[in-house]
Amino acid sequence: MTKRIGRVFRYAILIAGAVVMIFPFFWSFMTSFKDLREILRDPFSLIPREFTLKNYVNVFTKVPFARYLLNSTIVALATTFLQLVTASLAAFAFARMRFRGREVIFYIFLVTMMIPQQVVMIPQYLVVMRLNMDNSYFGLIMPHAATAISIFFLRQFFLTIPRDLEDAATIDGCGPLRTLFNVFLPLTKPAIATIAVFSFMWSWNNYFWPLLIISEPEMRTVQLGLAMFKSEGGIQWGEFMAATVVATLPIMIAYFIAQKQFVKGITLTGLKG
Amino acid sequence: MKRVIPYIFIAPAGAIIGFFLLYPLIYSFAISFFEWDLSPTMTFVGLGNYAQILSSSEFWDSMLYTAYYILGVLPFSLLIGFLFANLLNDSTMKGIGFFRMIYFLPVVTSPIAAGMGFSFLFSTELGYINHIIGSFGGEYVNWLTNPDGIFQILFNWTGIQLPRILQGPSVALFVIILMGIWQNIGYAMVVYLAGLQNIPATYYEAAALSGANKFQMLRKITVPLLSPTTFFLLIMFSISSFQVFGPIMVMTPDGGPLNTTSVVVFRLYREAFSYYRFGYAAAMAFVLFLFVVSLTAFQVKTIERTVHYD
Numbered sequence: 001m002t003k004r005i006g007r008v009f010r011y012a013i014l015i016a017g018a019v020v021m022i023f024p025f026f027w028s029f030m031t032s033f034k035d036l037r038e039i040l041r042d043p044f045s046l047i048p049r050e051f052t053l054k055n056y057v058n059v060f061t062k063v064p065f066a067r068y069l070l071n072s073t074i075v076a077l078a079t080t081f082l083q084l085v086t087a088s089l090a091a092f093a094f095a096r097m098r099f100r101g102r103e104v105i106f107y108i109f110l111v112t113m114m115i116p117q118q119v120v121m122i123p124q125y126l127v128v129m130r131l132n133m134d135n136s137y138f139g140l141i142m143p144h145a146a147t148a149i150s151i152f153f154l155r156q157f158f159l160t161i162p163r164d165l166e167d168a169a170t171i172d173g174c175g176p177l178r179t180l181f182n183v184f185l186p187l188t189k190p191a192i193a194t195i196a197v198f199s200f201m202w203s204w205n206n207y208f209w210p211l212l213i214i215s216e217p218e219m220r221t222v223q224l225g226l227a228m229f230k231s232e233g234g235i236q237w238g239e240f241m242a243a244t245v246v247a248t249l250p251i252m253i254a255y256f257i258a259q260k261q262f263v264k265g266i267t268l269t270g271l272k273g
Numbered sequence: 274m275k276r277v278i279p280y281i282f283i284a285p286a287g288a289i290i291g292f293f294l295l296y297p298l299i300y301s302f303a304i305s306f307f308e309w310d311l312s313p314t315m316t317f318v319g320l321g322n323y324a325q326i327l328s329s330s331e332f333w334d335s336m337l338y339t340a341y342y343i344l345g346v347l348p349f350s351l352l353i354g355f356l357f358a359n360l361l362n363d364s365t366m367k368g369i370g371f372f373r374m375i376y377f378l379p380v381v382t383s384p385i386a387a388g389m390g391f392s393f394l395f396s397t398e399l400g401y402i403n404h405i406i407g408s409f410g411g412e413y414v415n416w417l418t419n420p421d422g423i424f425q426i427l428f429n430w431t432g433i434q435l436p437r438i439l440q441g442p443s444v445a446l447f448v449i450i451l452m453g454i455w456q457n458i459g460y461a462m463v464v465y466l467a468g469l470q471n472i473p474a475t476y477y478e479a480a481a482l483s484g485a486n487k488f489q490m491l492r493k494i495t496v497p498l499l500s501p502t503t504f505f506l507l508i509m510f511s512i513s514s515f516q517v518f519g520p521i522m523v524m525t526p527d528g529g530p531l532n533t534t535s536v537v538v539f540r541l542y543r544e545a546f547s548y549y550r551f552g553y554a555a556a557m558a559f560v561l562f563l564f565v566v567s568l569t570a571f572q573v574k575t576i577e578r579t580v581h582y583d
Contacts, residue, residue, distance in 0.1 A: 010360050017357055018375045021455070024390040025378065027401055031393065043399040086286040093282035105283065112294045116516055116565060118538050119558040122304070122551055123297035126311075143293040146286035176278055205383035207519045212546070223385045227523050230389060237393055244389045248382055255381045259374060262381065263463055 032056070032242040039238055055242035059229075062239070065246060067218060068225035073250075075140045075221060076203040082141065083199045084192060087150035092180045094151070095158035096166065109148045117208060125212050134213045140221070144203065150195045157191040158184055193261045197254065204251050222247045305556035310549040322556035331532075331540065332557070336564075339536040341442035343514040345450035346457060351506055353454070354461025359495070361462070362469040373466070377459035384456070388523030391452045392417065419444035420530035443533035449520050461506050468502035469495070500580040507576065508569060515565050518542065537561050 027046070031039065032055050034048040042049070059065050093099070094106050124143055133139030161184060169179045185192060207223040214220055220228065226247045230240055255262060305323070308316040326332050357376060361369050379387060395402050395416040403413045422440025442450060472494065480490050518538045521529070528535040528543070535543075541561065545554035 007366075010363075010366075014357070014360055014372050017353075018372060021376055021379060021458070023401075024387070024394055024455075025382075028390045028393065039399065044401060044404045086289065089282045090286040093279045097279040097282070099276070099279035102279070105287070108295070109286075109290060112290055114566070114569075115294060115298060116512075116558070116562055118516065118541055119301055119562045120294055120297035122545055122555050122558070123300035124293055126300075127293070127297065142289065146289035148290065151286060176282070201381055205385075207383070207385050207522070211522075223383055223519075226385050226389065227519075230392075230523060231526055237396075237399060240389055241393065244386045248386045251381055251383070252378075255378070259377075263373065263377070 028241045028244055031238060032245050034238055036236065036238055055238040056246070058236075058239050059243045059246060063225060063229060064218065065222075065225060065243065068220050068222045069246070069250075071137070071140075071219060072204055072222040074137055076200050078137070078141045079144050079203040080196050080199045082145035083147060083150050084196060086146035087154050087195060088180060088185060088192075090146070090151045091154035091158050092176070092184060095155045097176070109151060113148045113152070121208070121212060124209075128213050135216045135219045139213050140210060143209065144199075144206075147199075150199065153195060154188065154191055157188045161187055190261070190264065193258065194264065197258045197261050200254060201251060301555045301558060304552050305559055307552040308550075309552040311551060315552075318552070322553045323560065325553065326557055326560055331535075332537075332560075334532070335535050335537045335540045337438065338442065338446060338533060339515065339517075339538075341446060342450055342453065342517055342536055343511060345442060345447070346453040346514050347507065347510050349454045350457035350461050350510055351503060353458050354506075355465050355499075355503075357458065358462045358465035358469055359491075362466060373463065376462050379456045380459040382456070384519035385523050387452060387456060388520040391448065391455075391520075392524045395448050414444065416448050417445045417525060418530050420533045423447050443530060445525055445529045446534045449517075449524055449534060452520055452524075453514065453517065457510060461510075464502055464506060465499065468499045472498050504572075504576060504580045507572060511568055511572065512565060515561070515568075 030046060030048060031043075033051045033053070034045075035050070035052045035054055038045075038049060090109075094102065128134055128139045128143070131139075133142070165183055165187075166179055169183050174182065205223060206221075207227065210221045210224045211227075214224060226243055229243050304315075306317060306319060306321075308318050308321070357372075361372055363369075394400050397403060397413055397415050397418075400416070402416070407413060420443045422435070422443060424439060424441035425435050426444070428435055441447075476494050476498075477490055480494060485493070516538055517536055521534050521536060521539050525534045528539060537557070538561070541554050541557045544550045544557060
């Protein structure tokens with residue numbers, strides 16, 4: 001009996017917590033389907049009396065939000081791809097090759113994990129301006145095309161691959177590049193997927209860097225567009241919420257598809273990091 | 274040829290990390306000794322920028338607000354995450370995956386989007402929070418424009434004026450802290466849950482045999498065995514809280530009522546990109562860096578001693 005009461009109590013807390021966690025999403029989502037008059041007259045109705053898509057239409061016509069989505073998609077995909085390439089090459093070298101200065105270089109890489117973005121932002125900005133990379137995809141992507149954390153994470157996985165497999169590949173005449181692609185990468189798919197998911201999410205949600213180097217409206221990313229939209233638009237809450245929904249949807253979809261990967265990635269980096 | 278191969282493998286990552294992190298680090302350190310607004314003339318001021326920062330009351334205000342943020346976000350994120358992880362850690366329970374999914378949703382949401390949602394939730398006239406307060410007969414609160422410290426507000430009826438530091442974060446910063454907690458809980462919970470699942474059930478069985486109650490088990494088994502996890506989360510959250518920026522830009526773009534949400538990173542951004550004091554901002558970044566490193570070192574030194582590794 002006490003056990004059953006305990007269980008009911010437990011579910012009650014969990015459900016109450018879930019409501020708190022989900023409510024901001026729910027209410028934003030519902031508001032995005034209300035027109036301004038309904039928001040002003042009856043802001044607290046949980047279900048809109050009249051569903052309208054006007055806010056969504058406005059988001060895409062008032063500002064080039066479709067362009068923002070495209071920009072963010074290009075930047076996030078390219079950043080993810082480049083991070084995978086640079087990380088797998090470097091991780092392979094650190095895990096499996098002997099060379100002079102390996103330890104030193106590895107530690108220098110690790111130290112860069114601790115540098116806060118704000119410390120390097122001014123020179124990064126100046127470098128990008130001097131190379132005329134501001135207001136460009138190149139400028140958005142390149143500074144984040146390699147990160148120490150991805151390299152470190154992947155190296156830990158490469159270290160667990162038995163040497164015999166590598167030797168067999170070498171005997172078969174595989175060079176290091178073929179060994180990496182045909183043996184190591186297929187065996188570390190979960191780690192690769194984790195890095196992919198995290199670098200995509202990080203890039204999609206990044207705000208600070210685009211804020212510094214993007215000034216042309218056409219080149220804004222989703223996060224930048226969203227923040228600008230609010231500061232320029234007065235009190236159009238319905239439109240703000242519609243824009244928020246549009247900006248959040250892609251990452252939500254990615255999360256629902258790769259949920260296991262997200263959770264596993266967090267636990268792995270969390271406990272091994 | 275063979276000896277060059279490893280370097281070729283490292284080269285792409287090395288070039289990017291070197292060019293966009295290491296070189297800027299040195300560059301930044303160098304300009305922190307100059308007065309410079311991007312014009313061709315740089316004036317060497319030695320430690321002048323640093324001296325000016327450390328004697329500026331605005332800087333120490335922003336440090337105080339940052340400290341409020343960290344002290345608000347850290348303990349509650351950890352405690353609530355720990356609580357929910359324990360509630361979920363029961364293989365006979367249904368819906369673990371569902372709850373985990375919901376709690377994790379705020380973690381993947383961008384701080385900008387979350388900030389938009391929260392500014393609406395806490396807006397004075399149209400916000401749902403004030404609606405709830407109103408339906409209990411309370412007065413609407415100006416959440417994002419109220420500069421009063423939350424602890425001072427609690428003491429207002431006594432007529433006592435608390436000393437500055439004890440007045441606590443402003444109501445506006447309090448809302449931003451709430452959002453920080455909301456975004457961290459899911460992360461803490463997932464990491465704790467993984468830690469809990471690594472504790473062998475036999476420990477609890479043995480404890481139950483010797484007559485231990487639930488609370489004793491929690492105190493003697495769960496908490497100590499999870500201490501490495503707690504320690505990891507503590508470091509992660511401190512570093513990320515020190516750098517909070519996005520939510521402040523969205524919720525209080527002008528730095529909050531009486532600047533009470535202007536945390537260090539916000540002020541740094543302003544100094545560089547609104548006032549073009551690049552040398553000063555670079556020096557400020559290094560002071561911030563020093564604080565992050567010493568806080569982390571302090572946590573490693575003092576707390577890690579109490580951490581239980583097996």
